[in-house]
Amino acid sequence: MGVSSHASMFASSAATADGRRNLIGLDRVELAAELASLGLPAFRARQIWHWLYHRGATTFDVMTTLAKPVREQLAEHFKIDRPEVSRDLKSSDGTAKWLLRMADGQQFETVHIPEEDRGTLCVSSQVGCTLTCRFCHTGTQRLVRNLETSEIIGQVMHARDQLGEWPAPKEGRMLTNIVMMGMGEPLYNYDNVAKALRIMMDGEGIGISKRRITLSTSGVVPMMRRCGEELNVNLAVSLHAVTDELRDRIVPLNRKYPIAELLDACRNYPGVNNARRITFEYVMLKGVNDSLADARELVRLLDGIPAKINLIPFNPWPGAPFERSTDAAIRAFGDHVNNAGYASPVRTPRGEDIMAACGQLKSDSVKQRAVDRLTEEAAARAAVALAVAEKEASLSLQADLL
Numbered sequence: 001m002g003v004s005s006h007a008s009m010f011a012s013s014a015a016t017a018d019g020r021r022n023l024i025g026l027d028r029v030e031l032a033a034e035l036a037s038l039g040l041p042a043f044r045a046r047q048i049w050h051w052l053y054h055r056g057a058t059t060f061d062v063m064t065t066l067a068k069p070v071r072e073q074l075a076e077h078f079k080i081d082r083p084e085v086s087r088d089l090k091s092s093d094g095t096a097k098w099l100l101r102m103a104d105g106q107q108f109e110t111v112h113i114p115e116e117d118r119g120t121l122c123v124s125s126q127v128g129c130t131l132t133c134r135f136c137h138t139g140t141q142r143l144v145r146n147l148e149t150s151e152i153i154g155q156v157m158h159a160r161d162q163l164g165e166w167p168a169p170k171e172g173r174m175l176t177n178i179v180m181m182g183m184g185e186p187l188y189n190y191d192n193v194a195k196a197l198r199i200m201m202d203g204e205g206i207g208i209s210k211r212r213i214t215l216s217t218s219g220v221v222p223m224m225r226r227c228g229e230e231l232n233v234n235l236a237v238s239l240h241a242v243t244d245e246l247r248d249r250i251v252p253l254n255r256k257y258p259i260a261e262l263l264d265a266c267r268n269y270p271g272v273n274n275a276r277r278i279t280f281e282y283v284m285l286k287g288v289n290d291s292l293a294d295a296r297e298l299v300r301l302l303d304g305i306p307a308k309i310n311l312i313p314f315n316p317w318p319g320a321p322f323e324r325s326t327d328a329a330i331r332a333f334g335d336h337v338n339n340a341g342y343a344s345p346v347r348t349p350r351g352e353d354i355m356a357a358c359g360q361l362k363s364d365s366v367k368q369r370a371v372d373r374l375t376e377e378a379a380a381r382a383a384v385a386l387a388v389a390e391k392e393a394s395l396s397l398q399a400d401l402l
Contacts, residue, residue: 025150053205056166126184152196228270
């Protein structure tokens, strides 16, 4: 299946159950066209855009710059729909995780991570995921469908609701950064993701700078250049291994786009330079990918790529086939990479007590049979055991040759 067909495999419904179209998720051109169909002038689109995305209006009644008959006409033909909150969890460290429910009953998770001088929203792009990365809880949930533009932008709007940031304050914001690192592979839902990001970046609406938006991919190589050319957002790449043999097992997409192709796409990512580096995400798995030999090979692979490496201590989840690397192993790995000239911060796990940390997101939209889960977990453990055995054999061979 090609990338374009994969991206459109789930059709979106433009209208709600009662036939009224949801205005959330429409771009400026679409919004103007919808209003023109009712005989409303073009300037109304700009007014409504302001109310939706700058002021966060949830009803037409509050749009006081529009005459009452116009508001009534809009309410007759349109809705302002956002995902509903199914579950609201708060971590002891301040991290918030929301399970959001859509009109069709499907659910997905989004996470807000507050810090002293900023706040980051981890946004989902799919219900479930098709990639089955072995260390990721979302990967154990089969892909249900892509999120529509309204459902992606709705996550940002919900967070602003909860933070009381309508209209967004010029200073002291608690939502400053967007990372497309939630459930799903963003580049397999590119059209909806791109449309949502453009709405987020619109200066007359939500107004989040492209410099504060990062899209994370597991390596959908054919879509990476298009992402850079059309959106020009920051890129993060889920690498996690330095050999194709290991990455084939823990990031199965590698079988289609191996490391050499992925890194070539990174070298050619539009706009990449020393001031705007690519972030490589590297989850630290005990005895799997955390040796000094791995660190040396990582430095060799990234030669010539403006990059930084985010070291992510593995965040466990029920049935996970991995353990987190020791602090000493993470520190030694990071010191080697850092001494080679690559910034290598260790990501502090956030929201672990509510399963909101990196790699832990999963919704209840599709519940697999217990036998399926056990089979998948057994296969994952077997794959990891094989990878470790092969690595030990390789190191032993290298020692013999020396």
